[in-house]
Amino acid sequence: MSEKLNSDKAPEPVGLYPHARKVGNLLFLSGVGPRERGTKKIPGVDLDDNGNILSYDIEAQCHSVFKNVRLILEASGSDWMNLVDVTVFLTNMKDDFKTYNKIYAEYFKENQPCRTTVEISSLPTPIAIELKCIATV
Numbered sequence: 001m002s003e004k005l006n007s008d009k010a011p012e013p014v015g016l017y018p019h020a021r022k023v024g025n026l027l028f029l030s031g032v033g034p035r036e037r038g039t040k041k042i043p044g045v046d047l048d049d050n051g052n053i054l055s056y057d058i059e060a061q062c063h064s065v066f067k068n069v070r071l072i073l074e075a076s077g078s079d080w081m082n083l084v085d086v087t088v089f090l091t092n093m094k095d096d097f098k099t100y101n102k103i104y105a106e107y108f109k110e111n112q113p114c115r116t117t118v119e120i121s122s123l124p125t126p127i128a129i130e131l132k133c134i135a136t137v
Helices: 058-075 093-107
Strands: 002-005 020-023 026-029 045-047 053-056 083-090 114-119 129-136
Touching: 026 058, 058 093, 058 129, 083 093, 093 114
Parallel strands: 083 114
Antiparallel strands: 002 020, 020 026, 026 129, 045 053, 083 129
């Protein structure tokens, strides 16, 4: 038996899926990006008139995506310290890994979940980072 969960503070999903699904004492988060709720604004991203990325600030996106993960965890009855596994998708490993890794270490100093970081060519929206997380409840 599983329960679909959504946060009224995290950005709306870009497809037909919940923010999270609880199964037993595990919480599975759908992919979380740095967008802001109620808008198409992405912190640190400048787009041209066609929606193409002109420039982006990976630091701003990291802070925003970690904030969104925290909002979903809290709305789902969990919290940051309950994260057990994090998969991170970056669109530019060469340029962004060092900055992302430094910021990640600040957020995960106390709780150190398992982590996998992979580079992908693109994400569904014009973002440079997305997280897929598993936590306990």
